Amino acid sequence: MTATREIKKSIMASIWFMFLTFPIMVIKVNTVTDTVEWRWHNMALVGVGSFFLSMLWRYLLKRKEAGGKKGKKPGLSLVQRLLQEKQFAIPGMVVVAIITLLFPHIFSMYQTSIMISALIYVMLGLGLNIVVGLAGLLDLGYVAFFAVGAYSYALLNLHFGVGFWVALPIGGVLSAIFGIMLGYPVLRLRGDYLAIVTLGFGEIIRLVLENWNEFSFGPSGIKNIPKPGLFGIDLSLQANTIYIFYIVVLLVIFTIFVINRLKDSRIGRAWTALKDDEIACQAMGIDKAKTKLRAFALGATWAGMGGVIFAAKTTFINPASFTIWESVIILCAVVLGGMGSIAGVIAGALLLILLPEYLRDFGQYRMITFGTVLILMMVFRPGGIIENVRKTYKFEK
């Protein structure tokens, strides 16, 4: 009974798709001979293809529902268990560490360079994870802080000759200040409203950088930003890439360390509580304003430091690197990876940056794959690749 209904629905879907794609898949005007080609075989392909995809979709949905109905608790996934059990986690970490150490020596400079970009995004993802994943504040203008970091290094270097290592903390602090500046007026906003305001903020920063020529040199950007120095030694381009790679790895480790500690601390719990229920949170004695500002400031700090490294790595920045699209990618990394979960966000950021790089051959299908993956994830695994697990505590009785 249900099977025939499912088949009927799938047939409807396939007819709909055939109709929808009719103008582009079937009709083709031959401009030379001024005739219309009717490619009916394409229609058949679309029909059969969408029918099977629809059936598959329905089957998977059914299976998911059945799983939910059994009332079985969704057990920890394989990765989560591996991360929790010491006998797997420690050797795993050692392997990861060795691979990371050797990475720039095994692979080409091109690969290392891609990896650096990916790791910068891991940092950004982890930073945004504080704001979105832990504190539940939907921030669509996160890239603005990235821009603040990058421009603070570029401009400080241009005008005052400030070096990378000095600029790194300054970029972080400046971004944190911008985070508070954004955070303060939006304290009472939540959800969609907050998303819109932050979106606007991100665009404002970009537009200012684009149009204020005296300050930021406009769309032409700033070039010849020095790469990070190593006690005044001149490094070759290759050596410098490797050097930056290690700096980024260290910073990522530092980020993971800090966020891991914050997550289950008094502050981290306050963030999660704020995400769950603002009123109850205040009734528990938590200062809403302070807690939100802390999240904004801390999240922005990492974006700022990421920006400094980005500027140092590319040696050239212009406003085109800081579009809304970057914010969206970072947000996707957080949501796809698993909100609040550190391992998840790392996985999400690496996937989102590395896959498109290695799928360059697919070129034109990149975006469609990207979109499909996001939809599928949200339908079948809304918690993300590696879902966040709450900490449990041991008691001495």
Add this chain to the structure above:
Amino acid sequence: MKPILEVKNMTMDFGGLRAIDNVDLSIEKGQIVALIGPNGAGKTTFFNCITGIYTPSSGDIYISANGKDERINGLKPNIVTGKGLARTFQNIRIFTSMTVLENVMIGCHAVTKAGIMGAIFRGAATKAEEKFIVEKSYAILEKIGLEKYVDELAINLPYGAQRLLEIARALATDPFLMLLDEPAAGMNPQETLELDELILKIRDTEGISILLIEHDMKLVMSLSEKIYVVDYGRKIGEGTPDQIRNNPVVIKAYLGDEIDA
């Protein structure tokens, strides 16, 4: 002795609507006081005014604890909680994505102080504080009888247990007065009976005074020493359970006028 909570001539207007009209209320140390009234009488608004969610349009709210007298009108909710007034909510507001223990740990927020730096460096003081929070929270769960759920996500708890969790969470803020907004709503008779005992236990062993809103008259009459009745924002009665039971104005508000045949 001075009352620990004294509300004088409190009025709350929402635009043209007067939700609370010149209400007085006072609670002595160690008392269990009930606030009753028909639906929409303004009871929860009254709670919201006291706990800082709303700022009353006029009137004064004084607290007196630890030898200090303070006016708490218009203070932010978190400050009010910090001063020792804890509350629960009528429509349950637990932190659904956190475990039961963590819910109670959040309650300890007001009495602890580790900041960002403390969390990152995790020094001896922070570690000791975390240990204190966990142990205190667990002890509270044991007292309330929720220890079997300790690592369960709060959302997965049965309804009655979620209500108890709210009380546990409020206890963790170290209050001198607890404001319970319909704690027995949705509970079965057995659970209500246990709640009755629990509230008495909290008062007797912790010395926490209690102000409760409740519709379950059996619970109200058996627990409270003093009852305030409000209707349309006005106080229409005040007294011991017996006095309230025989108060014609109260009976009229609840049951309506007698029909003269």
